[in-house]
Amino acid sequence: MIDFKEYIPVAQKIREAVLPLLDSGLGKEMTGIASSGDTTFRMDEIAERVLSEELKSRNLPVAYYSEDRGLVEVHREPKYLLIVDPVDGTRPAVCGFEMAVVSMAIAAFRKKPTFSDLLAGIIVEIKSGDVFFADKLSGTLTFPQGKRLNLSENTDLTRLYWSFDVVGRPVRPLMAALGDLIQGSAVNGGCFLWNSAAYSITRILLGQLDAYLDPGGKLMAELDQAELRFREAGRGRIVGLFPYDIAAAQLIARQGGVIVTDAGGHSLKNVPLIPQKEGEILSLVASAGPVLHEKLLFYLGRHPVKKTCF
Template structure:
């Protein structure tokens, strides 16, 4: 986490709690790195009535290197269910917004997921997990299995923006292993409100505790899940 991450999160936190002082706030700042710490931080707060879940810069490594694929991700959960999701891409000045039951929009235009019906026609994205001991080897298996089955594969370094692109129909699917709630809470609602599907890698429904996520236009979801499960079942 950079000083810009910390400063951005402090600003966002201050603005939110000024308007909603009784709400809870969960962000990366103050949470130690690693799966156990992020899981513990979520569990301590997920029973709050209203919980804001924020990643001040999703794609920090990209930001540091001047690679223009990073976003601000803000979600609001009510009793454990995300009801508002916002992803802002400052490099392209694109604002992706969703409210549960009311659709998802980019700069006021309603979004819909892509129309591809099979993986062979689909552009799919994934990411390289920070956990190089456990999550990375699992994801590399998935890449080896899925890359030959799709039109092409992208790895650009921001889960939240990948999810926004699934919602906007620019990608037909996305998966990643070992994410934290702040990486995907907003993006998952964007996908769902655009007509897409979000589950874990076993095909079970998404909730805030999910760390291994699959999002798609729905049509290619079963095919994507099957490929990932087959890859996970192979030996090292």
């Protein structure tokens, strides 16, 4: 049986390459547009280059799908598909904050892979170097040294510690969906905007957060003139939560007992790992326990945005 831990050094090499940019200000330079539609910063460009170089130099039997380059076949006959966000949390990273990771998920290579094909996940925190790893086949779950699984038992939404993302999401509809939860938890709990789904989800494992929510895909399905609203927010492009943002983190989190579904309560197992067309953004609810999860889904169900005019 293959030891997927051999892919961890690839993620660590990416981290080493971008780490000097964290406090330099150089990583903020915009260099293009990613295949996803999001902005490519200098830090992203460097991380993508190192990813490609490392995979080629190691002659690993893989293809990879990344935020900036899309699908790339490194090997003639790939056995595995890597779903990679070389820097998840570029915006906080270029400001020197810690809310940024290298995210790498490993799936069986096939024509139309889904989340059910994922085999392993690797998260490497850029600032600290901490590594999270999970192997679905062996049941292995590895935490950074000195840290352990510590799921919150909170089920009170007014005491909720949670995060959400805003990049590319139309803010007014987003606030219609999340505003009551933000206001309700802001005093006795805490609401955080980190713009890194993978970092946020791994905080649930450590007990630092109770939940992570991104209703973007729900907004796309419910909102009147949804494509127009998302393109306005994304400067002509549809930007939101994509599989590469969460593939590794959700596998690691589920192995630790975190509940993960879309905003409608559905499993992600049949969701494609490679988007088939523009605008296929996801929604996500990740929480520390089933009671809290049901409360969050009920909350989202009571806050539709279809009839709101923005």
